[in-house]
Amino acid sequence: MKTYLLPSTGNFYKANLHCHTTYSDGRLTPQQVKELYMKKGYSVVAYTDHDILIPHDELNDENFLALHGFEMEIEENQPGVSWAAQKCCHICFIGIEPENLTQPCWHRSKYLGGNAVKYRNQVKFDESEPDYERSYSGEAISEIMGKARAKGFFVTYNHPVWSREDYRDYTAYTGMHAMEIMNGGCLNEGFEDYNPQVYDDMLRAGKRIFCIGTDDNHNVHPETSRYSDSGIAFTMVKADKLDYRSITNALVEGHFYASEGPEITELWMEDGRVHLKCSPADRVLCVYEVRKGDRVFSQDGVPVTEASFEVSPEFGYFRITVIDNAGRHACTNAYFLS
Secondary structure (H helix, E strand, C coil): CCEECCCCCCEEEEEECCECCCCCCCCCCHHHHHHHHHHCCCCEEEECCECCCCCCHHHCECCEEEEEEEEEEEECCCCCCCHHHCCEEEEEEEECCCCCCECCCCCCCCCCCHHHHHHHHHCECCCCCCCCCCCCCHHHHHHHHHHHHHCCEEEEECCCCCCCCCHHHHCCCCCCCEEEEEEHHHHHCCCCCECHHHHHHHHHCCCCCEEEEECCECCCCCCCCCCCCCCCCEEEEEECCCCHHHHHHHHHHCCEEEECCCCEEEEEEECCEEEEEEEEECEEEEEECCCCEEEEECECCECEEEEEEECCHHHCEEEEEEECCCCCEEEECCEECC
8 A cells, every 4th residue: 555654745845944033143134034035945934033932924925934933042051161162952942823922931031132132022921930940951951842842832953063962962852843954054154963863863762753954044144155054954844735734734744854955756655665756866865773774876877766665664764865966965754664
C-alpha cells in the first residue's frame, strides 16, 4: 500500500519560521521583511522577535501569511565569565491558533532589550500568574518548553552551535516540537549551524521531533550583499491552503521539510521501501537509527531526481537528505518505523 509521508494533495508554501524586525534587534520593519521575503518566493513568515509576542495580521493577504511568535533566551550565568564564553538556549514559540496571543513565561520588568522595551505595553499575558524567572538548566528549560507547549505553541529549539551547547545540554530538554537542523543566519556568520548530528543525537535519545530550516534574519546587511542573512534556509510546508490554521496544522503534523535550496516534490512508502522525488541533485542519502546508511549518486553527468531506500522496523527510523551540486541540503523529518 502506498503511504504518503508528505501529503499527495495541497501546495508547498515556502516559510521562514525564525525572524527578527525593528520590534527587537532587526533592521527592517515587519512590512519591509514581508516585501523582501515575498521577492524571494516566500508565502509565510513567523515573526519571532526577542521576548515579545506581537501579532502582525495587518500584513496578511491572499499571498502572504504572518504567524504570531517570539523567541526566548535563557542564558547561563557564570560570574566573571564573558557573555560570549557562556552557553545559552534560544527557543522560538509560534502560536498554533491565530487567537493565541497570550505570551507564556512572562516577566513584567525583566528580560527585554533593544527596541523590544518600546513594545512592552502591547504584550498580552496572564495577569494572574507571577513573574517568570528564567534559569539555565535542563529541568528549567524543559519547564519553559512544556509550559508554552501546553498553552498552544509550536516549540522549536534553535542554533545549538551558536549557543555553544552540546549533547549533554540539548538531550536534557523535553517539550520541543522541532529543532533547527539549519540556521541560515548563523551559517552566514561563520558558525557550523547545519546540525544533522545534533538531530540524530536527539532522535537516538528518544525524542520524536521534527527538523526545520530558518534564517533567523536580522538584516544588518543589504539584501544584495553576500553577507545578507535572508533566503538562506527555509521550511517548505505542504498544506491545503494559505491560511493560519492550515499552515500551523501542517507544522504540528510534520508535513514539511527543511532546505537550503533543493526541492523534495514527493515522499512516500510502499512495499518496504521509501521513495523520493526531488529537483536535480548530486546525491541523496538515507540515514537510519542503527549503524546503516544508503545513498544514490549522480553518475555520468546525469543528476539524481528520484531515489528509493529499504525501510524495516529494525532500522528504527530513517531520514533523507538531498544534496545539490552546490552542496546545499534538503532534509526530511525523521520517520519512525515502529
